[in-house]
Every structure is written in C-alpha cells, then in structure tokens.
Amino acid sequence: MADYVKKCPECGGVNLFLNREKGEIVCRDCGLVVEEKMVDFGQEWHESEPEDAAKKRRTGAPMTYTQFDRGLGTEIGQRGDVYKLGDKNRSKFMRLRKWQSRISTAIERNLKLALAELKRVASYLKLPSSVEEEAARIYTLAVQRGLVRGRSMESVVAGSLYAACRRHEVPRTLDELSEASGIDKKEIGRTYRFVTRELGISIMPSNPIDYIARFSSSLKLSPETQSKSIKILERAQAQELTSGRGPTGIAAAALYVSALIHGEKRTQREVADVAGVTEVTIRNRYKELLEELNLEKDVKKGKKK
DNA sequence: AAGACGAAAGTGGTTGA
DNA sequence: TCAACAACTTTCGTCTT
Numbered sequence: 049m050a051d052y053v054k055k056c057p058e059c060g061g062v063n064l065f066l067n068r069e070k071g072e073i074v075c076r077d078c079g080l081v082v083e084e085k086m087v088d089f090g091q092e093w094h095e096s097e098p099e100d101a102a103k104k105r106r107t108g109a110p111m112t113y114t115q116f117d118r119g120l121g122t123e124i125g126q127r128g129d130v131y132k133l134g135d136k137n138r139s140k141f142m143r144l145r146k147w148q149s150r151i152s153t154a155i156e157r158n159l160k161l162a163l164a165e166l167k168r169v170a171s172y173l174k175l176p177s178s179v180e181e182e183a184a185r186i187y188t189l190a191v192q193r194g195l196v197r198g199r200s201m202e203s204v205v206a207g208s209l210y211a212a213c214r215r216h217e218v219p220r221t222l223d224e225l226s227e228a229s230g231i232d233k234k235e236i237g238r239t240y241r242f243v244t245r246e247l248g249i250s251i252m253p254s255n256p257i258d259y260i261a262r263f264s265s266s267l268k269l270s271p272e273t274q275s276k277s278i279k280i281l282e283r284a285q286a287q288e289l290t291s292g293r294g295p296t297g298i299a300a301a302a303l304y305v306s307a308l309i310h311g312e313k314r315t316q317r318e319v320a321d322v323a324g325v326t327e328v329t330i331r332n333r334y335k336e337l338l339e340e341l342n343l344e345k346d347v348k349k350g351k352k353k
Numbered sequence: 354a355a356g357a358c359g360a361a362a363g364t365g366g367t368t369g370a
Numbered sequence: 371t372c373a374a375c376a377a378c379t380t381t382c383g384t385c386t387t
Contacts, residue, residue: 234365294377315356326379331358 158201162187165229166205172228173220175213183212190243199239206231207239211249219254221296223324256290256299257281259323263303266322267314277306283341293333297325301333309346 163184170180186208190196196204206229213220226233244251257278264274280302284290290298300323307314316327316334323330338344 237366292376297378316358317356327357328359328380329378332378335358 158191158196159188162191162201162205165202166209169205169209169225169228173209173224175209175220176216176218179209179212179216179218182215183209186211186243186247186249189247193246195243195246199242200231200235202229203231203235203239204243205229206236207243210236210240211244211251214251214254215249217255217258219258219295221324254295256285256295256302259296259299260303263299263319263322267303267307267318269303269307269312269314270310273303273306273310273312276309277302280306280337280341280343284337287340289336289340294325294329296323297329297333299323300325301330301337304330304334305337305343305347309343 166183166187167180170183183205187205190204190208206225209229210220210222210225213225222233222236225231225236229236243249260274260277260281264277277299281290281298284298284302300319303323304314304316304319307319316330320327320330338347
C-alpha cells in the first residue's frame with residue numbers, strides 16, 4: 049500500500065508517500081502534495097452512485113458540493129507551496145463570496161468564521177491542503193444537518209479536521225488537535241464520533257505505520273531506522289499484535305526497537321513524548337514485540353555499534 | 354545520576370446484559 | 371442504565387548502566 053520514492057522538493061524529506069487509492073503523493077514531513085494524478089477527491093456519497101438519485105438525496109444538495117469539490121480539486125493539483133498559499137486562499141474566499149448570494153446569511157456567516165478557524169488550525173498542524181478541504185466539506189455538511197447545534201463551532205471544526213486526517217491517512221493524535229484548537233481532547237473525540245456517525249462517514253481504524261514518518265522525523269532518526277520500524281510493524285500486524293492496542297503506542301515501540309537495532313538509541317522518555325504515550329506503554333509494547341518477533345539478537349547487535 | 358523495568362492502583366471509554 | 375472489562379496512565383520502588 050505504501051511506496052517510498054525520491055525526495056520532497058520542498059523540504060528534502062524522504063517521507064514521500066504514494067496513496068494509490070487516491071492517486072496522490074504526499075510528503076509527510078511538510079505536507080506538500082508532490083503529485084496528484086487523480087483529480088476527484090469526492091466522497092463516495094457523490095461519486096459511487098451518480099445515477100442513484102435516492103441515495104444522493106440523503107446528503108442534501110449534492111450538486112452544489114460536487115461543484116465545490118471539483119473547483120478545489122483542480123487547484124490542489126498545482127505544485128502549491130507556502131508562497132502560493134496566498135493565491136489559493138484568495139480564490140477560495142472568492143468562491144465563498146459567490147456563495148453569499150445563494151446561501152442564507154446565518155449559515156454563511158457561521159461557515160465563514162468556521163472556515164477561518166479551520167484554516168488556522170490546519171496550518172498550525174501543517175496539514176496538506178487536501179485534508180483541509182476534506183475537513184471543510186465535512187464541516188459544511190455538519191452545518192447543513194444541524195449537527196453544530198448544542199456544540200461549539202470550534203469543537204465541530206476540530207472534529208471535522210480529525211476525521212479528515214483519518215480519512216487521508218495523515219493521522220494527528222487527539223492531543224495534537226487539542227493543542228492546536230484549544231478544545232478539550234474529550235470534546236473533540238465526542239464530536240468526531242458524533243459527526244462521523246451522523247454523516248455516515250466510515251473511517252478505518254488508524255494504522256500505526258501512518259505515524260512512523262512523523263515520529264521518526266521528530267526524533268531525527270535515520271531513514272533506515274524508519275523503514276526498519278515499518279517492517280517490524282508489518283510483522284507485528286501479521287501476528288495480530290496490533291489489534292485493540294493504541295496505534296500510537298505500537299508505532300512508538302516499533303520505532304524504539306528499531307532505533308536500538310540501528311544503534312541510534314533514544315530514551316523511552318524521548319520516544320514517549322513524541323508519540324504522546326507514557327514510557328510504560330512503550331515498555332509493554334516493546335516487550336511484546338521482542339518476544340513475538342524474536343528481535344533480541346538484533347537489538348544486541350545494535351548495542352555493539 | 355539517569356535510564357530501564359515492573360507492580361499496583363486509578364482513569365476514561367467500550368460493550369453487553 | 372449499569373457493571374465488567376481492556377487499554378492506558380500515574381506513581382513509586384528497584385535494578386542497571
């Protein structure tokens with residue numbers, strides 16, 4: 049499912065990730081979309097059954113959204129970088145301005161505020177623009193369904209972003225979302241669950257491997273260590289070691305082991321902080337990994353270096 | 354002195370009656 | 371709605387480097 053190719057033109061990172069499903073290559077260090085072959089990011093409720101009018105109807109007025117999607121989709125295709133962000137924003141707000149004439153002012157005003165907040169949080173987290181767009185779409189749907197009622201706008205924004213991250217397999221932890229948005233972690237989790245359930249958005253359980261790139265670069269580990277940890281994770285998954293466990297803990301443990309193997313020792317504390325788990329959790333996962341995958345000898349080899 | 358290890362008790366979320 | 375349960379955290383004492 050994942051291939052690693054060449055280097056990111058923006059930051060020189062090696063964490064380029066090809067997502068075949070969506071046909072895009074994303075740099076996981078800086079979030080740059082390096083290449084995008086497939087334009088349509090539309091959700092399944094739009095694209096999967098274009099002729100099925102009954103199903104379409106359940107999300108309200110699909111044509112408006114489809115146009116919205118398409119318009120943005122072509123923009124994302126450009127080799128956007130920080131310097132071009134300004135242009136993108138401008139055209140997005142132009143588009144929003146167009147909406148003003150069509151949509152009631154109450155909803156429109158809320159959206160404007162919310163999208164500004166969304167943009168702020170997204171850029172704080174350095175999220176790819178595709179994720180930001182997805183989150184905006186989710187939020188818009190949530191507003192139309194009246195899901196914001198009784199909840200703060202900010203928490204729904206955070207929840208939408210979290211959902212968008214998960215869908216695009218560039219996961220951020222609830223802690224990170226919480227720090228960026230200033231919303232309580234629990235609250236984000238709640239609205240996230242609520243919104244995804246109400247909108248019928250299905251989300252795969254997040255994969256520990258998705259966290260590796262980011263943790264690894266925070267810890268300044270070598271690419272070898274990083275790919276080794278992914279191999280470890282793949283083996284662990286094959287042996288059902290990962291199910292039911294928190295993905296961040298497993299990712300952290302795999303990274304810790306593989307750092308030991310390659311003689312790039314990091315303390316449990318360091319890894320734990322980056323991953324947002326405790327040392328104890330790392331130890332537990334670490335122990336499981338060692339005995340299930342007999343990595344003891346490899347670790348010893350690493351120590352000699 | 355710092356890190357690693359493990360036991361024990363506590364917390365918040367999920368599940369199933 | 372409530373109790374059981376698993377994963378994770380907190381805290382703390384001991385061992386290792």
